[in-house]
Amino acid sequence: xxxxxxxxxxxxxxxxxxxxxxxxxxxxxxxxxxxxxxxxxxxxxxxxxxxxxxxxxxxxxxxxxxxxxxxxxxxxxxxxxxxxxxxxxxxxxxxxxxxxxxxxxxxxxxxxxxxxxxxxxxxxxxxxxxxxxxxxxxxxxxxxxxxxxxxxxxxxxxxxxxxxxxxxxxxxxxxxxxxxxxxxxxxxxxxxxxxxxxxxxxxxxxxxxxxxxxxxxxxxxxxxxxxxxxxxxxxxxxxxxxxxxxxxxxxxxxxxxxxxxxxxxxxxxxxxxxxxxxxxxxxxxxxxxxxxxxxxxxxxxxxxxxxxxxxxxxx
Amino acid sequence: xxxxxxxxxxxxxxxxxxxxxxxxxxxxxxxxxxxxxxxxxxxxxxxxxxxxxxxxxxxxxxxxxxxxxxxxxxxxxxxxxxxxxxxxxxxxxxxxxxxxxxxxxxxxxxxxxxxxxxxxxxxxxxxxxxxxxxxxxxxxxxxxxxxxxxxxxxxxxxxxxxxxxxxxxxxxxxxxxxxxxxxxxxxxxxxxxxxxxxxxxxxxxxxxxxxxxxxxxxxxxxxxxxxxxxxxxx
Ligand code: SF4
Ligand code: SF4
Numbered sequence: 001x002x003x004x005x006x007x008x009x010x011x012x013x014x015x016x017x018x019x020x021x022x023x024x025x026x027x028x029x030x031x032x033x034x035x036x037x038x039x040x041x042x043x044x045x046x047x048x049x050x051x052x053x054x055x056x057x058x059x060x061x062x063x064x065x066x067x068x069x070x071x072x073x074x075x076x077x078x079x080x081x082x083x084x085x086x087x088x089x090x091x092x093x094x095x096x097x098x099x100x101x102x103x104x105x106x107x108x109x110x111x112x113x114x115x116x117x118x119x120x121x122x123x124x125x126x127x128x129x130x131x132x133x134x135x136x137x138x139x140x141x142x143x144x145x146x147x148x149x150x151x152x153x154x155x156x157x158x159x160x161x162x163x164x165x166x167x168x169x170x171x172x173x174x175x176x177x178x179x180x181x182x183x184x185x186x187x188x189x190x191x192x193x194x195x196x197x198x199x200x201x202x203x204x205x206x207x208x209x210x211x212x213x214x215x216x217x218x219x220x221x222x223x224x225x226x227x228x229x230x231x232x233x234x235x236x237x238x239x240x241x242x243x244x245x246x247x248x249x250x251x252x253x254x255x256x257x258x259x260x261x262x263x264x265x266x267x268x269x270x271x272x273x274x275x276x277x278x279x280x281x282x283x284x285x286x287x288x289x290x291x292x293x294x295x296x297x298x299x300x301x302x303x304x305x306x307x308x309x310x311x312x313x314x315x
Numbered sequence: 316x317x318x319x320x321x322x323x324x325x326x327x328x329x330x331x332x333x334x335x336x337x338x339x340x341x342x343x344x345x346x347x348x349x350x351x352x353x354x355x356x357x358x359x360x361x362x363x364x365x366x367x368x369x370x371x372x373x374x375x376x377x378x379x380x381x382x383x384x385x386x387x388x389x390x391x392x393x394x395x396x397x398x399x400x401x402x403x404x405x406x407x408x409x410x411x412x413x414x415x416x417x418x419x420x421x422x423x424x425x426x427x428x429x430x431x432x433x434x435x436x437x438x439x440x441x442x443x444x445x446x447x448x449x450x451x452x453x454x455x456x457x458x459x460x461x462x463x464x465x466x467x468x469x470x471x472x473x474x475x476x477x478x479x480x481x482x483x484x485x486x487x488x489x490x491x492x493x494x495x496x497x498x499x500x501x502x503x504x505x506x507x508x509x510x511x512x513x514x515x516x517x518x519x520x521x522x523x524x525x526x527x528x529x530x531x532x533x534x535x536x537x538x539x540x541x542x543x544x545x546x547x548x549x
Contacts, residue, residue: 005527011419016458076455078455084454085434093433096434
């Protein structure tokens with residue numbers, strides 16, 4: 001009786017999750033990625049001072065996660081109902097678990113930012129009241145950093161789990177999505193924190209931290225490319241539903257976003273800027289910012305592609 | 316689907332270990348195998364449905380939905396209606412047999428909307444096992460809408476919360492009546508009852524009639540059954 005009956009219409013029109021959710025996924029990824037990288041470097045190199053990169057990452061993670069939350073709330077059918085997510089829980093729901101993680105993560109990023117910017121805040125007389133608080137918080141700095149490192153990675157991964165639970169969309173319902181979102185979150189988060197460290201905190205382009213980050217960039221990018229390749233091949237070789245979803249990679253406007261945005265700007269951009277140009281250019285500030293912007297743009301395109309192409313190709 | 320189960324288990328561990336605020340009274344996974352509980356099912360007989368659409372109107376009125384909105388739609392699958400192209404053959408004038416299909420919440424036994432809902436607004440009624448809404452808890456995040464493989468949920472524009480067909484649980488069933496659409500159907504195209512009760516008309520019908528479920532591959536175990544028009548040569 002296969003195929004004797006089926007329906008193609010549905011009660012909800014259009015896609016359930018529009019662009020604000022993609023922007024939210026983007027911000028959450030940057031926030032988690034930037035902070036995780038900074039704290040990882042701090043532990044790895046046993047730093048005790050507030051480095052330029054650490055300061056930049058702290059600001060970025062707090063600002064982006066706050067903006068992300070704003071997107072999330074504004075996308076609710078009625079933003080005034082937001083409190084309900086905070087009051088009622090369902091531990092089977094990925095979203096609910098994410099909310100729990102975020103309620104710990106957001107205040108912690110704020111505290112980390114306070115500690116990281118201690119010197120800058122001290123210079124502002126109006127903020128004197130904060131100083132005793134900062135002194136007190138310093139005592140528990142290390143455990144908080146460990147905690148926020150775990151939470152930052154969880155937030156990156158959770159955005160992947162969040163959407164991969166949508167079973168009817170073959171592009172979205174893949175188990176490598178959380179890993180992909182961690183990898184791309186780290187690369188875009190590190191890129192944006194690097195740019196802020198250089199522009200605002202006058203970090204030297206070729207400092208120790210920058211060299212370390214630069215060395216980690218390519219393996220992470222390679223991992224990202226592998227994850228995308230895995231998703232594409234599993235769709236191409238999968239069942240009929242998966243195969244029809246593979247069309248998202250070569251038809252329609254979202255295919256353009258994928259090829260120009262994700263592959264062209266996100267992957268080819270930084271590669272060309274670094275390896276296909278003269279040494280003097282590829283070491284210049286221009287190339288540095290350009291490839292940073294490429295990484296961040298590529299990541300945004302990836303989120304948009306996954307969310308829109310994913311929801312457009314349902315089974 | 317083993318992948319999903321794995322993932323869920325993983326997430327549960329993750330959630331449990333990263334719990335800082337342990338919310339009391341969170342819902343546990345629903346295990347429903349006891350045969351004492353009712354299992355309400357609806358059967359849609361495509362051979363009898365004429366596409367009159369009165370079921371929709373009855374739903375709209377009974378459940379106080381915004382004008383013209385119902386918790387179900389009729390999808391015309393084939394057959395010419397004056398001025399419209401036939402979805403089956405693509406012609407304006409055709410001899411295809413008219414076929415309609417009811418699109419509504421499938422009342423999954425293993426309901427993704429219930430699993431994903433962060434607030435427990437989309438939940439399973441304890442007594443009847445029917446998937447229904449607690450509108451006062453819904454945050455309007457639309458997660459359930461994306462998660463439902465049948466695209467059977469929608470946002471009620473008047474209340475700003477999600478909605479789905481719950482067999483008129485609170486409007487008719489609680490009064491001992493049949494769902495409004497079933498009562499309304501003049502052609503007996505809708506049959507409703509408890510499949511766990513061997514003496515009910517539905518159980519008898521399902522024993523003798525072939526019926527199909529839509530998209531069973533998702534493993535959601537829908538409670539809506541369809542008796543399709545099966546004719547050679549169409
Ligand atoms: S059909 Fe959709 S709304 Fe109804 S129970 Fe299944 S998943 Fe939930
Ligand atoms: S829209 Fe409402 S019912 Fe649906 S998942 Fe969100 S909170 Fe739950």
